[in-house]
Amino acid sequence: MAEPAAEKTLLDVVTEADTDKNAKGPELTGEINVPRVEEGRIVKGKLSGAKPHAAKPEIMTALGFPDTLVDNWEEAAVKRLGELLEKYKSLQVYLDICVRCGSCTDKCQFFLGSGDPNNMPVARAELLRRVYKKYFTTEGKLFGKLAGARKLDLKLLGDWYAYFHQCSQCRRCSVFCPYGIDTAEISMAAREIMDSIGLGQKYCDMTIGKLLEIGNNLGMNPKALTNTLESIEEDIEEEDGVPVKLPLDVEGADILLVTPSADFFASPHVESLIGYAKVFHQAGVSWTMSSLASEAGNFGMFVGNYTLMQKAAMRIRNAIEQIKPKRLIVGECGHAWRIAYSFWNTLIGPFDSLDPNYPAPQHICEYTLDLVKRGAIKLNKEANDEFTVTFHDSCNVARASRMGSRPGGQFTIPRELIKASCNKYVEMDPATTMEKTFCCGGGGGLLTDEIMETRIAGAMPRMQTLHAVMESDGVNFMALICAICKAQFTKIMPKYGVPMEVAGGVHQLVGRAIELGAKE
Amino acid sequence: MSGLTLFFGLFFYLALAIFLVGFLGKIWKYAFTPAPLRIPQTPAPVHAAGVPVRMFQEVVFFKSLFRGNKLLWIGGYLFHLGLLFILVEHLRFIIAPTSSVLNTLVTYDLYSGFVLLGALTFLLILRVAIDRHLYISLASDYALLLLLMAVASSGLLSRFWDGGHIRMNLPQVKAFIAGLVTFNNIGSVPTNKLFLIHFSLVLILLIYFPFSKLMHAGGLFFSPTRNQVDNPREKRWATPWVKTRPTATLPALEMQQQQAPAAAPVQEPAAEG
Numbered sequence: 145m146a147e148p149a150a151e152k153t154l155l156d157v158v159t160e161a162d163t164d165k166n167a168k169g170p171e172l173t174g175e176i177n178v179p180r181v182e183e184g185r186i187v188k189g190k191l192s193g194a195k196p197h198a199a200k201p202e203i204m205t206a207l208g209f210p211d212t213l214v215d216n217w218e219e220a221a222v223k224r225l226g227e228l229l230e231k232y233k234s235l236q237v238y239l240d241i242c243v244r245c246g247s248c249t250d251k252c253q254f255f256l257g258s259g260d261p262n263n264m265p266v267a268r269a270e271l272l273r274r275v276y277k278k279y280f281t282t283e284g285k286l287f288g289k290l291a292g293a294r295k296l297d298l299k300l301l302g303d304w305y306a307y308f309h310q311c312s313q314c315r316r317c318s319v320f321c322p323y324g325i326d327t328a329e330i331s332m333a334a335r336e337i338m339d340s341i342g343l344g345q346k347y348c349d350m351t352i353g354k355l356l357e358i359g360n361n362l363g364m365n366p367k368a369l370t371n372t373l374e375s376i377e378e379d380i381e382e383e384d385g386v387p388v389k390l391p392l393d394v395e396g397a398d399i400l401l402v403t404p405s406a407d408f409f410a411s412p413h414v415e416s417l418i419g420y421a422k423v424f425h426q427a428g429v430s431w432t433m434s435s436l437a438s439e440a441g442n443f444g445m446f447v448g449n450y451t452l453m454q455k456a457a458m459r460i461r462n463a464i465e466q467i468k469p470k471r472l473i474v475g476e477c478g479h480a481w482r483i484a485y486s487f488w489n490t491l492i493g494p495f496d497s498l499d500p501n502y503p504a505p506q507h508i509c510e511y512t513l514d515l516v517k518r519g520a521i522k523l524n525k526e527a528n529d530e531f532t533v534t535f536h537d538s539c540n541v542a543r544a545s546r547m548g549s550r551p552g553g554q555f556t557i558p559r560e561l562i563k564a565s566c567n568k569y570v571e572m573d574p575a576t577t578m579e580k581t582f583c584c585g586g587g588g589g590l591l592t593d594e595i596m597e598t599r600i601a602g603a604m605p606r607m608q609t610l611h612a613v614m615e616s617d618g619v620n621f622m623a624l625i626c627a628i629c630k631a632q633f634t635k636i637m638p639k640y641g642v643p644m645e646v647a648g649g650v651h652q653l654v655g656r657a658i659e660l661g662a663k664e
Numbered sequence: 665m666s667g668l669t670l671f672f673g674l675f676f677y678l679a680l681a682i683f684l685v686g687f688l689g690k691i692w693k694y695a696f697t698p699a700p701l702r703i704p705q706t707p708a709p710v711h712a713a714g715v716p717v718r719m720f721q722e723v724v725f726f727k728s729l730f731r732g733n734k735l736l737w738i739g740g741y742l743f744h745l746g747l748l749f750i751l752v753e754h755l756r757f758i759i760a761p762t763s764s765v766l767n768t769l770v771t772y773d774l775y776s777g778f779v780l781l782g783a784l785t786f787l788l789i790l791r792v793a794i795d796r797h798l799y800i801s802l803a804s805d806y807a808l809l810l811l812l813m814a815v816a817s818s819g820l821l822s823r824f825w826d827g828g829h830i831r832m833n834l835p836q837v838k839a840f841i842a843g844l845v846t847f848n849n850i851g852s853v854p855t856n857k858l859f860l861i862h863f864s865l866v867l868i869l870l871i872y873f874p875f876s877k878l879m880h881a882g883g884l885f886f887s888p889t890r891n892q893v894d895n896p897r898e899k900r901w902a903t904p905w906v907k908t909r910p911t912a913t914l915p916a917l918e919m920q921q922q923q924a925p926a927a928a929p930v931q932e933p934a935a936e937g
Contacts, residue, residue, distance in 0.1 A: 232698070241880040318889055
């Protein structure tokens with residue numbers, strides 16, 4: 145006799161997962177094949193059970209959310225949707241105007257990788273649109289299911305929980321939509337609704353909690369941070385014989401660098417941090433990082449919560465007020481750069497205490513390339529001769545931000561910087577780069593191990609195009625400018641039989657190539 | 665005025681009123697719902713002057729759809745082009761006397777009609793033939809295509825066939841429609857059955873318009889990913905429903921720094937960002 149199982153709560157039912165923990169990537173052929181949707185109607189998609197862990201009550205309450213799924217969840221969810229419709233033009237317009245033309249259906253990496261039809265962007269959006277139609281539109285009230293309207297029941301809520309955590313909010317679908325419908329906006333709204341009824345995703349909500357409480361996603365306190373930076377300084381000096389510093393909390397420094405906390409000790413992230421430090425060292429500027437703003441990332445965006453995102457971003461404002469820098473520079477991180485570039489001015493600006501001659505904030509690639517062009521630092525390309533390099537455009541940088549003064553600077557500036565750092569550079573299939581780039585498969589709060597099956601599926605298109613240039617041109621280094629991309633690829637590449645060392649940072653290349661020492 | 669004329673006259677005004685109030689109501693909502701954050705899909709214009717250019721490419725050439733799916737683009741583009749020409753050619757029922765440009769156009773109206781119907785048929789075939797499109801299609805998607813096809817067919821058919829009843833009398837149609845539109849001298853409704861079917865279907869379409877996905881016609885212009893300028897660093901955008909920025913309060917930094925000296929986290933950072 146089996147032991148009587150503990151009684152399942154409503155939350156357990158909705159978040160019950162059924163996913164292949166030992167999933168492996170498909171064989172690499174260099175081709176991205178569009179999977180066939182069988183029979184038009186699948187009752188259960190392949191990834192319908194790939195659900196992340198639910199956030200524990202203490203995590204939820206710390207963020208001001210109900211501790212568990214509330215009893216009146218249907219009513220509460222509809223109410224929250226109504227509030228969001230009043231607040232977000234994107235949500236209101238996008239829920240109304242999709243014509244289901246099908247242009248987006250073969251564009252999402254999670255669909256291409258899994259064949260699960262609910263991962264077609266339009267089908268994903270329909271999961272929310274059904275509820276919108278049922279409770280908010282005349283069409284849905286009159287024609288019901290014929291117009292796609294559905295009551296929000298536990299099954300549909302379970303599908304929300306699964307599929308809105310299989311969207312990395314990368315905006316690739318939006319590029320191909322005749323109306324620019326952005327599924328990221330829809331999945332953010334859906335996650336906010338779920339949080340508001342007590343159905344939170346552990347990874348995102350826990351990370352936000354740590355960021356708000358301690359100051360970074362990893363939960364490193366200032367003491368630990370100081371120790372870590374000191375040991376990196378020792379490593380650099382040992383390796384290069386040059387005392388490159390990683391200053392922390394230096395009031396009055398000219399430059400404040402805000403970087404994803406992964407840069408402090410995850411690999412290969414730390415190599416880029418060393419790269420930035422060498423650039424600042426060689427440029428001879430005074431710079432610092434801040435223990436208050438020891439995180440550029442901000443998962444408040446992933447869960448679609450304006451207030452949390454603003455609260456988290458306030459730490460950067462505080463750091464500016466404490467350090468009083470002239471310039472604000474952001475390290476390699478995709479979603480962080482989106483928030484920094486597009487949202488910081490709104491959330492925590494204006495930055496009127498900074499030097500108006502520089503963009504605020506500025507991307508580290510913008511900064512470094514400018515130094516290279518002015519001859520303020522010298523790069524020795526031969527130092528990277530062991531590498532044939534390609535570049536993966538990070539989704540948030542590519543489609544939700546800019547570098548430089550011209551549209552598309554986010555594509556040219558990192559590439560110019562890479563080409564200035566190495567001799568052998570190769571582009572991947574142009575249908576999968578720049579604004580058409582694929583997500584790494586781990587963005588948008590999906591970088592958590594229990595949904596490895598989702599992450600492997602999402603990485604498929606990029607792994608195939610990478611494989612193609614590895615075969616044709618001997619590429620052995622894919623340069624990245626995103627902490628999530630770096631963490632995702634180092635973990636996923638082995639599942640596709642590719643060594644994880646192929647993934648690295650742009651400033652990793654810069655750090656290897658930069659000529660340290662006295663200037664001529 | 666006959667009962668039939670009265671019925672169709674009222675039907676017309678009712679449909680027009682529902683369409684106008686519904687459409688403008690939706691546009692009002694789209695226009696005045698706040699957009700709290702800058703979310704243009706980049707690369708985007710960095711100056712306001714570039715936005716109309718981007719919109720023009722989308723509205724006139726369906727640029728994004730072209731990038732997304734060539735077959736759909738052909739179907740969608742021909743359909744909208746056919747519809748545009750047909751609508752212009754229908755002005756002859758309102759404007760009197762018709763201009764020479766319009767007269768020239770009108771001589772080609774059969775082409776427009778056939779292009780319209782052909783494109784709709786093609787779009788319907790795509791919906792059924794492509795597995796992914798079939799999966800996402802709702803009953804209302806088919807209903808709308810069929811309604812539009814019925815409108816086009818009935819209009820075209822009336823050019824060739826009298827409906828087995830009374831020959832379609834164009835001057836009479838014109839007198840009726842022009843009267844309705846100008847609220848003046850409304851003639852008797854033509855009793856040709858094909859005309860009545862065509863006219864009714866168009867009015868049903870008008871009524872359905874503001875409640876349906878047809879609102880993409882107005883909504884497109886309010887799509888934040890397409891109509892925003894990419895200049896968030898240069899120009900601060902204030903969130904409309906956030907009146908003031910929360911004042912910066914410095915967390916007790918010293919207190920934090922006095923926390924027990926912790927070693928670097930021991931667990932592997934599986935998850936960071």
